Amino acid sequence: MNRPSYGYSAEDSPQPDQQPTCPRHPDRVSYVRCKRCERPACPDCQRGAAVGMLCVDCERQLNRQQASTRPRNSMGGAMTRGAPVVTYTLIALCVLAYLGQMLAPHIVNQLGMFAPFRALVMPWTFLSAGFLHAGILHLVLNMYALYICGQYLEQVMGRWRFAAVYLISVLGGHTAVFLLTSAASLDWFGGTLGASGGVFGLFAALFIVNRNRGAQTTQILVLIGLNLVITFTVSNISWQGHLGGLAMGAAVTAAMFALRPRATATSDRQALGRRAALLHGGVIAAAVVLCLLLVAGKAVMVGML
Ligand SMILES: [Zn+2]
Ligand SMILES: [Zn+2]
Secondary structure, rough: OOOOOOOOOOOOOOOOHHOOOOOOOOOOOOOEEEEOOEEEEEHHHHEEEEOOOEEEHHHHHHHHHHHOOOEEEEEOOOOEEEEOOOHHHHHHHHHHHHHHHOOOOOHHHHHOOOOHOOOOOOOHHHHHHHHHHHHHHHHHHHHHHHHHHHHHHHHOOOHHHHHHHHHHHHHHHHHHHHOOOOOOOOOOOOOEEEOOOHHHHHHHHHHHHHHHHHOOOOHHHHHHHHHHHHHHOOOOOOOHHHHHHHHHHHHHHHHHHHOOOOOOOOOOHHHHHHHHHHHHHHHHHHHHHHHHHHHHHHHOOOOHH
């Protein structure tokens, strides 16, 4: 018997042939045991925890259990913590685009503005026009609304759902402009720009989110009403874009709530979150396809396709 003694004499351990070894590293003797499963763990497999030393397997198992019971947002997604980065990013993009418009107005407006007659050959304008503005007041009003709605909705809906609702509302707004503008009118050749379609989409999302959470909705209805009055009384405002954004934001947010999987006391929150993400990704995809079909239909009607 020529084993290393590790400070223990043969009298101390009744079965010297069965020294405790790490289950993951059978060649390493370890007298330190995991607080949870009580198996020996070598220094490489020891993990410090609040309750004492855990082995690497127990640590992993506990992490997984914690993840499956972690609270989810009202859409079933992971809770968003920290600054509303999507909101800030959208605002930064609009401000940058506005600087571009001031530095090179012809180039930026020509490339980014949405105009029905050229929408099919410049399909990016369905989104890019949502980042351009007609003046500093237009920019400031839209960015203020985006900031107020965004920081709340981004927390409640989660980052990517919020970004998706915003962008799909911009797309919906320009789709409505394309659908509801007569190809025989001058407007067919006129340009549309502004984040208003997206902002109206957020107004609608705000209403539906608060209704589903049982929060008050009167203020939002007043806000939407006021903005609709402005839309229809001030000339030079694209009412089609505003209504399109409003309808799209409402439809997509309502569909997300309707399809969200319900949590029960025993359900695995992580699996639930994955199912919600899949369903909600499907909602967004369906909305994009709907816009494409509507645009294609109108294009065929007016002989563009
Ligand atoms: Zn353990
Ligand atoms: Zn080990």
